[in-house]
Ligand SMILES: O=C(O)CCC(=O)C(=O)O
């Protein structure tokens with residue numbers, strides 16, 4: 001709160017923080033029109049919105065959201081914040097170069113975006129998780145560069161519905177690998193590789209396993225909005241209350257996580273500097289290991305207990 005106040009007078013593009021106006025003027029005109037159709041039909045006419053969504057793979061969709069101007073202004077604003085010397089809160093332990101944008105004063109304007117754009121789309125795609133409204137969001141930037149963080153380990157989000165919006169700048173590589181839904185037999189099976197496009201958003205359930213492949217050149221900055229819905233979390237349908245199903249078979253190496261998976265080392269070498277994770281994984285839990293994995297797991301345990 002103190003930081004938000006301190007930054008207020010230093011904003012480079014104050015219009016980006018205007019929660020009343022929101023970000024509509026930088027949005028894809030056809031999306032704005034489609035949302036109008038949806039809204040004026042009381043949420044019944046979903047045709048126009050659905051026509052703008054591209055299904056990348058079952059359960060994961062992308063759509064054009066912002067224009068180049070928006071991406072430029074937004075990245076300039078972040079550069080300006082970094083130059084201000086104010087403290088930078090990192091989004092999570094795995095992102096050393098990102099920033100939580102709610103902490104620089106963007107929470108209200110992103111709430112406007114959530115109400116006007118994200119929730120309508122999420123409620124069409126994921127009615128159970130989106131429900132009658134989101135109750136909060138955790139919004140942050142991730143940044144990848146060949147000489148900084150290059151990628152992000154496989155994980156699921158503490159989010160009910162995630163929107164991942166690419167702001168550029170120029171880059172090659174850095175695609176997003178999409179695997180299965182957590183707790184399902186195929187959670188570590190490969191589903192798709194998504195190439196980010198500047199101005200385009202990807203939307204998926206937070207429970208979907210995903211990770212960012214290493215960047216080859218340039219830099220990629222994405223705005224991530226983790227939407228949460230308290231009513232859904234309290235309901236019996238909440239994903240974290242579902243049974244953890246037994247894995248169907250050996251994982252696809254592209255879907256392995258060195259921070260989460262107990263069998264990572266059976267398939268791949270730990271990335272440089274990450275070998276401390278060996279032996280610390282918990283996923284899958286013992287009762288949900290695929291058949292051939294059990295001896296591996298028991299062997300590891302027996303070894304550890306010596
Ligand atoms: O780099 C990306 O596109 C995804 C980042 C991500 O999944 C996350 O920060 O939770």
Ligand SMILES: [Fe+2]
Pocket residue numbers: 155156157210
């Ligand atoms: Fe994520």
